[in-house]
Amino acid sequence: xxxxxxxxxxxxxxxxxxxxxxxxxxxxxxxxxxxxxxxxxxxxxxxxxxxxxxxxxxxxxxxxxxxxxxxxxxxxxxxxxxxxxxxxxxxxxxxxxxxxxxxxxxxxxxxxxxxxxxxxxxxxxxxxxxxxxxxxxxxxxxxxxxxxxxxxxxxxxxxxxxxxxxxxxxxxxxxxxxxxxxxxxxxxxxxxxxxxxxxxxxxxxxxxxxxxxxxxxxxxxxxxxxxxxxxxxxxxxxxxxxxxxxxxxxxxxxxxxxxxxxxxxxxxxxxxxxxxxxxxxxxxxxxxxxxxxxxxxxxxxxxxxxxxxxxxxxxxxxxxxxxxxxxxxxxxxxxxxxxxxxxxxxxxxxxxxxxxxxxxxxxxxxxxxxxxxxxxxxxxxxxxxxxxxxxxxxxxxxxxxxxxxxxxxxx
Numbered sequence: 001x002x003x004x005x006x007x008x009x010x011x012x013x014x015x016x017x018x019x020x021x022x023x024x025x026x027x028x029x030x031x032x033x034x035x036x037x038x039x040x041x042x043x044x045x046x047x048x049x050x051x052x053x054x055x056x057x058x059x060x061x062x063x064x065x066x067x068x069x070x071x072x073x074x075x076x077x078x079x080x081x082x083x084x085x086x087x088x089x090x091x092x093x094x095x096x097x098x099x100x101x102x103x104x105x106x107x108x109x110x111x112x113x114x115x116x117x118x119x120x121x122x123x124x125x126x127x128x129x130x131x132x133x134x135x136x137x138x139x140x141x142x143x144x145x146x147x148x149x150x151x152x153x154x155x156x157x158x159x160x161x162x163x164x165x166x167x168x169x170x171x172x173x174x175x176x177x178x179x180x181x182x183x184x185x186x187x188x189x190x191x192x193x194x195x196x197x198x199x200x201x202x203x204x205x206x207x208x209x210x211x212x213x214x215x216x217x218x219x220x221x222x223x224x225x226x227x228x229x230x231x232x233x234x235x236x237x238x239x240x241x242x243x244x245x246x247x248x249x250x251x252x253x254x255x256x257x258x259x260x261x262x263x264x265x266x267x268x269x270x271x272x273x274x275x276x277x278x279x280x281x282x283x284x285x286x287x288x289x290x291x292x293x294x295x296x297x298x299x300x301x302x303x304x305x306x307x308x309x310x311x312x313x314x315x316x317x318x319x320x321x322x323x324x325x326x327x328x329x330x331x332x333x334x335x336x337x338x339x340x341x342x343x344x345x346x347x348x349x350x351x352x353x354x355x356x357x358x359x360x361x362x363x364x365x366x367x368x369x370x371x372x373x374x375x376x377x378x379x380x381x382x383x384x385x386x387x388x389x390x391x392x393x394x395x396x397x398x399x400x401x402x403x404x405x406x407x408x409x410x411x
Contacts, residue, residue, distance in 0.1 A: 005089075084265040085265075088102045169185075
């Protein structure tokens with residue numbers, strides 16, 4: 001283990017050192033004006049001449065744009081990953097799975113999902129291979145992490161061969177992206193992602209302990225939110241109206257994207273350190289409820305606004321701000337009733353046991369107000385406890401005046 005701890009320190013120095021060396025080159029790239037086609041510049045978030053003029057009109061310098069868009073957001077994610085990796089490293093230095101996770105997060109934040117070392121490799125060919133080697137290690141180790149998490153064993157057994165296959169696949173993807181086999185990269189990648197999902201589902205259902213299942217929930221929740229948010233933002237960026245937002249829009253979009261990506265190391269850190277794992281069920285429940293509620297209200301709001309504007313144009317020949325006011329009031333009135341309905345649906349669909357327990361307790365509470373027979377109440381209380389808590393054994397002790405004479409009432 002001492003060797004791996006020393007290797008972690010060396011890796012941290014190398015990754016952070018290369019990223020630090022790449023900062024000036026990244027800054028220069030984003031500060032300069034892109035002379036390629038506007039679509040190509042927009043894909044990388046680089047400034048076109050029109051974007052540079054728009055920034056000047058907004059009172060934002062190209063230097064600030066470069067510091068924020070090119071360096072700030074990526075470096076922030078790198079530092080978040082490094083902080084979580086360091087915390088795991090110092091808190092669990094003798095846990096092999098924790099140490100491997102720390103390696104993965106270092107590579108993920110510094111060379112895989114973020115990091116400024118790529119600009120260094122583009123400026124100096126001598127750094128091309130080490131930078132791509134770290135990127136390769138990041139991609140491979142990230143897949144292996146899902147084959148091993150949370151107990152450090154390859155489960156099921158075929159994941160060993162899947163790990164070897166993924167290592168071969170990423171050689172093609174990272175080092176030879178322009179080869180004749182490039183057309184196979186996309187389909188193979190989706191097969192690779194599917195194998196990660198299958199491995200985790202199998203482990204969760206067949207192998208994991210209750211605590212390991214909570215760890216899995218944290219990681220899956222973090223990845224799911226990050227993936228959905230990332231895909232949603234990328235999808236919006238292809239809309240014609242969104243593509244015209246300019247450099248200020250680039251800054252907003254990159255902030256949101258890297259904010260979602262930051263959920264990945266944070267959720268992994270919580271899962272590995274096993275801090276307050278029981279809260280994940282509450283977090284998932286709230287995310288399902290308020291995520292669904294937000295989407296429903298937004299769609300309802302847009303639908304009401306469009307319908308009312310259409311009605312006003314038909315009646316008066318012009319649009320009216322009254323449509324927006326009425327729509328806002330309608331959505332405000334719908335919020336609480338709709339929230340309760342969504343909460344009930346989520347509880348019935350995803351938390352059936354909790355929902356049934358609440359319903360049983362509600363019926364029992366109503367019965368308490370009308371029932372006066374002690375034996376009936378005692379029997380009902382034992383039955384309710386068995387149905388809701390499901391203990392191995394239930395007994396009810398009742399205080400009795402007979403205890404004053406050295407006897408007990410016990411049921």
